[in-house]
Amino acid sequence: MLLETLPADARRVAVIGVAKNAGKTTALNALLAEADAAGRTVGVLSVGVDGEAHDAISGAPKPPVRVPRGTLVCTAEATLRTASAGVEILDGTGIHTPLGELLVVRVTRPGNVVLAGVRHRDDVRSLLLRLEPDVALSVVDGAFDRTAAADPATTDCVILATGLVLAPTAEGCAEKTASLVRRLRLPVAGPGERVPPELADAAALRATEGWRAAPAATLSGPWPRSEARFDAVYQPGLVSDATLLLAERLLEPGGLLVARDPTRVLASDAALRRFARGRRIACLDGVRLAAVTVNPTRHDGTAGDSAALARTVAARLPGTPVIDVRTWTPDAGLRC
């Protein structure tokens, strides 16, 4: 079911969560089992740590990451000691982490693994390039509520895991999920609004004569005082509350802030609403949201009605498949 939601051309998928314990690992396992059943070889890595036996904060038991035979796994050397899956080491990556070198291994016997050691986007990109010749689909598992794995320059589409850890009621969860999805679906800049590729690595400004390089590489650092106004501003990096305030000062009324992609837009909802009252925001690249999964388990361990949760979230996200993976994931779904 999850596999069917992926765009036909997607070779890299990010699985991210709205919060810790939102059901990301369960969604990941469902995707791995389904790809296995479809005969597709998958490569998997995590930005952060996933598959550990217990939550690093609460100590509560966590679902293991279950990998089918043939899966390629990229993880730190030290984690292999705890794997119940049988693995053969294919090669090292030369990327050293506090948990040892990141290794690429092939699963020879289905079982559990801990995914750890990958810390930032540049590493993710280089590891995906290593995995891709040997796999039909690469899966990047996010960490906590971090959205970096969804960066469209890194992955082709996103599966978002949400659940009652976000809010104890279905309505509250749907509201907060919809807010995050709105952010992931910020509009893509139109053809006349895009900064030229040769200027896209640093901040740029557009006035009547067209785009030109800005006096600083980013709106996040020191910015020279100026009264000049522009009809568009391009920010390649972080869009925070402070960035929006600076952009507002630089832009003519109705002007456009162009961000690189939605994962860079981390300003508060209140700051974004305020900005939208007189200015617009768009991105060079958009995020393709393939599906949303729901998890009815709350922080306190109690569970709500998962079908009602799926319906409530789906009502707020028209056009997006909303899936309760636990109702259909086969327990013995691993191909042996």
Add this chain to the structure above:
Amino acid sequence: MSITGRTGATPPDPTRVRPYGDTLDDGQVQLSFSLPLPYSPEATEAARLLVKKMGMLDPRVYHAKDLGHGYTFFIVYARCAASVDATQIVVPKIEGDRMSKKEVDALIAERIGRPLVILGATTGTDAHTVGIDAILNMKGFDGEKGLESYHGFETHNLGAQVANEDLVAKAVELRADALLVSQVVTQKDSHKITLGQLIDMLEAEGLRQRMVVVCGGPRISHELALELGYDAGFGPGTRANDVGAFVARQVIERGLA
């Protein structure tokens, strides 16, 4: 294994580790907690039953104190029947031999050739700077001088309640090589949200891969830090030379300088 403990001089069994009180493996533990009940025999019995419900054997309320306003504090002794196999435990740790201040400075001078710029802050709503001050400030902690006293570091202590976006802005301005983030007292796990948001912001700004980012505090383990996307997490008892050595080694290993 007997729950009453052993009497002979038998060696401890690491595959079945259990608390020790009077005799090996007797399972004796001490628990302390407060209940929202007024000091009374009923409150004492509630404390005893609660510990029993935790799975403890033979709970005995050793001490009860009236905290006022309908609250009572308890110390309860009990026996724990559970055991763990310590030989199967794997905890991610920060590797590398300890280095002295002099050795860290020498390493930086020899392999990097310039002082590393370190920014430190207690972020989010946390107002407690005791941790970051102990690591960064001249006076240091427990006789170990802070990184401010090192030739190999140019330190900037931004203080308490620093917003993540301000820390990122300062990192851009000062071209930081490393960030130290402290979270001491937080409520409802807000520290994990604050810490995670900083990493997302550094990723968004394209800075994450260019710097060493570590966090510390009483509720932060190395494992949690790695999960959050940090390079390391330092718990209580960490000294400036531990952090300094880690940062210097990471900068060299990753070719960041």
